[in-house]
Amino acid sequence: MTGILRRDPRQEWIARNRLHPEHERVLAELGQGTAVATEWVGPNGVIRKNPHAVGFIGPNGIKRIDRSGVQQAASAGRGVGHESAAADSRRRVEIDAPAFLVAVVPDMAGGRLSSHDRDLLGLARQLADADSEQPGAVLAVVFGNHKEDGFGEAGVDRLLHLDEEVFDGYMPEARLAALSTVERELAPYHWLLPDSKLGGADLGRRLAARIQERPATGVWQIEKDDACELGWRCTARGAAGTTDIQRALPRVVLALAECAEPVSETRHAVQPLALSQVLPPLLGRIEDLGQVAVDPAGVALAEAEFILSAGNGIKDWDGFHHAAKVLGATEGASRVAVDDGFMPRHRQVGATGTWVTARVYVAVGISGAIQHLQGIQSCEKVVAINLDPGCDMIKRADLAVIGDSASILAALVDMVEQQREEKRDAA
Amino acid sequence: MQPEAHAKAALEVAVLVSIGRHPLTGRARRADQDARGVELAMSLDKARITLMHAGALDDDSESALRGYLGMGFQTLTLVEQPRDADVIPALASALSETKPQLVISGERAEQGEGSGLLPYLLAERLGWPVVSGLASVEKVEDGVATLLQALPRGQRRRLQVRLPAIVTVDAAASAARQSAYGPARRGELRCTEALAVPDEASSEWTVQPARKRPKRLKIVKAASARDRFKAAAAKAEGGGGQVLTDVTPEQGAEAIFKLLKEEGVLR
Structure with missing residues (x-):
């Protein structure tokens, strides 16, 4: 035919x-x-x-x-x-024989790609896809356990997952040794790390010092420039953020958040990669003794990680304070609870109070006025406990439990205490 | 903190200080983080503290350096370097001569490139461990220092590091004491000569005052007018949130407990 x-x-x-x-x-x-x-x-x-x-x-x-x-x-x-x-609708992209590798070491705060990591992967894609004849591949080096399943959507072609126990906690020496091995074996064309405190900023500077490359720090923009050695030039913040330095893009780049748009139109094959040699045992001189218990009440509301917030629906205030103490959460409140005198003004969450950035926000008895929802915009996980299944907070929440807040909090406190008891018995 | 009084001190501490820049007036001043580093060193028990600066000596830098002397020091070691020099070799040789147990520095300079690389490069050159972002030093015993590292969100982490080591100070460390004018005037800047290595790469850069970064636009990818309208008019909604209705308090609490455990906020 x-x-x-x-x-x-x-x-x-x-x-x-x-x-x-x-x-x-x-x-x-x-x-x-x-x-x-x-x-x-x-x-x-x-x-x-x-x-x-x-x-x-x-x-x-x-x-x-x-x-x-x-x-x-x-x-x-x-x-x-x-x-x-x-x-x-997202185009599938597979790069079988990449011309070069762009290595990205995401922070993986909380075991997931942060928005900073996604921006960085977007930047890596810009570098990798610049020449459509000879595309490069983006290699993500991930340490420790993770909960992320969207690497492909974020733009990762190759994934090197190093989940040995030695990388857990603050182990810059072990991580640095692993990255040096990656450098020796795979020799990535670019190294990209987030310039974020205690994550990529620390590790990236160590890596640059070890492989003797002068990095660009605080990079927030890159553009093509064939006059430069690697074909790119970058704009980086200098002098504590008061100057912009235009310079040729070096091999090691520590980039700020929003340095590029995250990948949204393509899906990439996350091909697992492994190092051919076993990492040598390392005699670390830095030992992590674990996190120190900090009084959650002393943590500023704006930077608290875990907030238990109370609203008009709370009747049993002693139970609420007890729950916050047992859970180790910082206390927050809606405007009504503050106006009624149950909570101090500096604990108010929302447009007229504090804009919070908590990773987990538990709203107890808060129906979710728009001013309050604005205040919790940047929270990752929102849990709502409420009697009214139709309120706005339920629509915003990742997990909503409809029921009496006092009894649910009491049950939660029991559960946490029981688990702590079991841990103590086992230890 | 007179050096004579602590001649038999067990711990030799060197604090690397730099010349800061006032964010509004642009004048030279003592750098905030370095001053915190000095404060951290002064909080140590039985420490002999040396202040060290590598750079050029002129009117501006002298007044800034005297700001550190005013915190209660009699001398400051000044490793003289021209303005555009790479100070790492000079500092490394000065440190390997004086052999301090603990070197404290700020996180990044307030002038110049301000990349925050200096402690890392020094550590790599000297072969010492480096720990960043300290809130305080808890104790130093038998050549091992126990440190508190400041994490985001007001958290702290306890670390142990084998000395000699280089540490950098976080903004969460205790604020520096005021600089007293009299001692600052009386203090002495002890100049030492060192080989100057010019920093060639930085001469090719163009430096301008920081531009405001463009604000990221919310890009709505929608196929139809209806989707675009929905995105423009949407209220904050989680979408796909799980709603548990008609459950006993125990079941509800268990679901919440599971989520809190997954997120790792329970200790």
Whole structure:
């Protein structure tokens, strides 16, 4: 068969003519289901629409067209088609024989890629994809256990996962040794690390000192420049953020947050990679003795990691304070609770109080006024305990429990205490 | 903190100080983090503290360096270097001569490149461990220092490091004491000569006052007008949040407990 599209004008005419007795059969033959054939690609590649097939007959016998998408999602066949289209819209990219490697060492705070890490991966993609003839591959070096499953969407082609126990905690020497091994074995063309305190900033400077490359720190912009050695130049913050330094991009780059747009249009094959040699045992001179218990009440609300926040729904305040103490959470409050005098003003969360950045925010008895929701915008996980299943906080929450807050908090406290007891017995 | 009084002191501490820059007026001053480092050194028990600076000596830098002397010191070692010199070799040789047990520095300079690389490069050259972001030094015993490292969100981590070591000070360390004018005037800057290595790479850079960084726009990728409208008019919503209705308090508490455990906020 040739590839020429053969048209049957009569069939098409019948397909257009809804009153033709053979209309349904012809539609089925043409592969256009009855309700489905609202849009198709015509012979000249133009999209044709059948406006008669759109919509449905409403209860009063009037034709209705639903543009809110509810109907479309509800009708099964179309819904599935839509879903898969949405999932596949990101182009799959596989780079089998990369011309070079761009190594990224994400912070993985809390075991997941932070937004800073994603920005950095976006920057790495810029460097890797600059020459479409010879694309490079982005290598992510991840230490310790992680909970991330979106490496591909973030733009990682190769993943080197080093999950030995020696990397847990603050182990800069062990991590540095591993990175030096990566440098020897894979010799990445670029090293990118986040310039974030105690994460990439520390490790990146160690790495640069070890491999004797002068890094650019505080990089927030890169642009192509063929006059430079690596073909790029960068703008970096200098002198405690008061100057901008324009310089050629070095091999080791410590970049600030928002240095590039995160990857959104492509999905990448996260091919696992392993080092060929076993890392040598290391005699560390720095020993991590673990985190020190800090009084959560003394931590400023704006930088607290875990906040237990109280609202108008709290009746048992002693129980709330006890729960915060047992959970080791910093106490917060909504405006109502503060106005009623149950909590001090400096504990208020929201637009008129403090904008918090907690990783976990537990809202107890807070319905979620818009001012309060603004204040918790940057919280990662929000847990809501509330009696009203329709309130705005429930919509925002990642986990919502509908019920009496006092008894749920009491049960939670029991659970935590019981677990601590078991730990103590085991130890 | 007179050196004579502590001649038999067990711990030799060197504090690397730099010349700061006032964020508003742009005048030379004692650098905030380095002053915190000096304060940290002064909080140590039985320490003999040497202040050390590598750089050029002129009117501005002298007044700034005297700011450190005013914290209660009689001398400051000044390793003389021209303005555009790489101070690492000079500092490394000065440190290997004086052999301090603990070297304290700030995190990054307030002038020049301010990359914060100096402690790392010194450590690499001297073969010492380096620990960054200290809040305080708890104790020093038998050549092992117990340190408190400042983590984000007000947390602290306890570390042990074998001396000699280089440590940098975090902004969470206790604030520096005031500099007294009299002692600052009376103090002596002890100049030593050192070989100057010019820093060639930095001459190729262009330096300007920091530009304001462009604010990131919220990019909405939507296929249809309806999606765009929804994104523009959307209230904050988690989407896909799990809602537990009709559960006993125990079941609810268990779900929350599991989430808290997963996030690792329970200790």
